[in-house]
Amino acid sequence: MKKGLLFLFVALLLLVTACGGNDQDERTDANDNQDQSSENESNENDSEDGDQVSIRVAWWGNQERHDMTLEAIMLFEELHPNILVQPEYTGWDGYWERLNTQAAGRNLPDVIAMDNSYLNEYNSNDLLVDLAPLIADGTINLDDVEDVYQEINHDGDRVLAVASGANALALVYNAELLDEYGYDLEPGFTYEDLYELNLDIKNQMEANGEEYFGYDFANAEYELFFNYVRQHDMSFYNEDGSSLGFEEHVLVDYFDWVVRMVESGAAPSHDLMMSYIEGGNSMVQEGTSAMQTAASNQIIGIAQGTDFELDLTVLPVLDGTHANYIRPSMSFSVTQHSEQQEAAAKFIDFITNNLEANEILQAERGVPISSAVRDHLSDKVSETVEKTFDYLEVVAQYTKEADPLSPPGETEVRGAFGRTIEVLKYGRISPEEAASDFMQQAENILN
C-alpha cells in the first residue's frame, strides 16, 4: 500500500486539477451564454470579434491581497466583457507545489504570479511565453516603465514576465519604541550598532519588567546574508550559477554575528522566532522587538496588526559599504499552456497601467513600476504605503547593481542555509563548522 503513495498523490492531484478544468469550462460556458446577450449592447470596449474567452490567473498572498485582486479582476471583466477571469489563489506555502503539479499536467493557468527565485527554473523548462512581441505591438504597454524595473525579467531579447511592484529588503522598525529609548536608525548604522542597541533596550525594558526579544531575523537570514555578501563585493552565486560566489570567511563572520546576537539576547531564539511566524504574528507589532528584516512592501501587512507607528530604513552598513538593490518583483508571466495569450497579456497590461485598478490594489505588491501609476497614486494611498514609496527613493542611493537571477537550485540551497542557521542558533555547532558544512552542501546541490 505504501509503494506509490507519492505517485498516487500526484495522480490524484492531476485528476483533481483535470476535473477542475472541466468544471471551469462548464462554468465558462454558462457564463458565456449569459454574458453574450448583454454583450451585444454594451461591448464597445473591445475590438475583439466578440468571442468569449476565459483565462485563469494564479497568485499567492494573504487575504487582503486576495480581496483587492479579486476586486481588480471584477473591474477588468467590466472593461473586457468578453474575457472571463478565473482566479486561483493560495498562500505562499503551497503555491509553487500547486503550480509545479499543474505544470507537470500541462495545465498551468494562463497568467501566473512569478517570483524572481523561480523565473530561471520555469524559463529553463520552457514554460513561459516570450512577451516581447506582445509588448512591441502594444498589447502590454510599458511606455511609462523605466528599464530598471524590467531588466531582471529579460533573458536576452526575450521578456519573461512583467513586474507588478518594486521592493527592496529593509528593516521595519517600531518608531515609537526606538524614540522612547533615544535611538534612531538613520542610514549609516552598523551591524555592531544593532547588537548594542538591542541589548541596551533589552536591559532597560527588562529592568522595568517588560518583555523584549531583540532583533527579529524573521526567518530571513538568507536574504540578509545575500546582502552581506554583496557588501564584501562578492555574490552569493557565481556568474553562471554553477557554484557559490563568496569566500568561506565571509560566511563565518556573518554566522559569528548571528550567534552573538542570539546568545546575548539581542535577538530571539530560533524556536521563539518560528513560533511567531507560524502564528502569523510579529514581535514588532506587539512591541517586544524594535525591528525586523522584511521586504519593503511587507510593512503594509505588519502595520495592520498594530497601533505602533512603524517605519522603514536601510540595511546596516559594513565598512562604509551599502549593497542593497531594488527588486522588481511580484511579476506576472504568461505560460506556454495558455491558449488565450492575448487575453492574458491584456490582463497584465491592465495590472500594469490601469489607474483605477492600481487604486484598488493599493501598491500592496510593491511600488508600481509605471511612473504614471506612481504619480496618480501618490496622494491616494495610505500613510504606510507612502512609506514604501519614500523608502524606495531613499534606498536607491544605497544600492548597487543587482546580481543575475539565482540558479534553479536556489530553493534547495536556501533550505540548506535555513537548516544550518537553525543548528547554529540552537548552539549545536560553531560558526566555522556551520560555514564549511553549508558550503559543502550548497556545492553539492549546485553541481
Added chain:
Amino acid sequence: MAKIKTPINFSLGSTSKRDNVAGYLSISPWLIGFILLIVGPMVASFYLSFTNYNLLSSPTWVGLDNYRNLFSDDRFLKSLEVTFKFVFISVPLKLIFALALAMLFNTGRRGSSLFSAIYYIPSIIGGSVAVAVVWRQLFGRQGAITQLLSMLNITDTNLIGNPDTALSVLILLVVWQFGSPMIIFLAGLRQVPQELYEAASVDGAGKVRQFCNVTLPMLTPVIFFNLVMQTIGSFMTFTQSYLITGGGPLDETLFYAVYLYEVAFEYLRMGYASAMAWVLLVIIAFITLLFFLTSKYWVFYQSEGGR
C-alpha cells in the same frame, strides 16, 4: 497486509464462468480504481526512481544513482533514524494503552460502552489537520499545556520548539489515537471463552495469573493483527509532523514521509523521492515479513487447536 487477495483463477470450468464475470463486474469500480490510481502510479514511480525528474521537463535515465545517493544523504539517514525511533516507541505504547482500556471497558460496568465510544473519538479526528493545529497551539509557546507546565514549575520551554522533546509530543499525539486498536482488543476480549477463566479460578489462579495465562495467549492473534497494522501505519506518519513541527527543530521530527514530501514537492526531485518511496516499501515489507515469520512462535490460534 494490503488486501491484494483478488482471486485470479482464469482456468475455471464452464459453469462458474458467468458467475466470475458477474463477480468481476461487481468489484470493477474498486478494480479500476486500484489499477488506475495504485498500480499505474506504482509502475510509474518504479520507473521514475531510476531517473532524474523535476516534473517540469522529461525524465532522464540515471540508473541506480538515486538509490546509491540515498545512503550518503545525511538527512535521509536522519529521517530513517527518527522514523524507527518513532515506530518502536509509539506502537508498543499505543497497544499497551489500547489493551489496558479495552480490559477496563470489558468489565461490563454500566456506561462502559459509552466510554469506549468517547475514547474512540480521538482516532476518528486525531489524524486530522484540525487536531494537529490544535495540538500545535496547546504545546506552542503560549499554549495551555506549556503554561500549565511552567506554572507547575516543571519546565518553561516550548516543548515542540525544543529538539529534545518535540518527538515525544508527536508520540503522545499518536498514542492518544488508540481507539481503533482498542475496539479490536475489546472484540478480542469478548471472544475469550468464559469457561477458561472459571477453570483458572477453580485452579486458584489470581487476576494476574489469569491475565498472563489466559487473556494474553487467547489475544495473541488480535495483538498480532494490531501490531502489523499499527507498524505499517506508523511508518507512513505524515500529517502530525508536517503540520505541527514541519520536521523540525533540527530535523528531530523529520519523518520519512515528511522528508519524501519535501524532496518531491519542494525541491522537485521526483526521481529521488520515488526511490525513497520504494526503499520505504522494502523496509515495511521486510518488517512485516519478520512479524509473520516469528508469529508461529507466539501467536496462538484456538481454531487450530493451539498447534
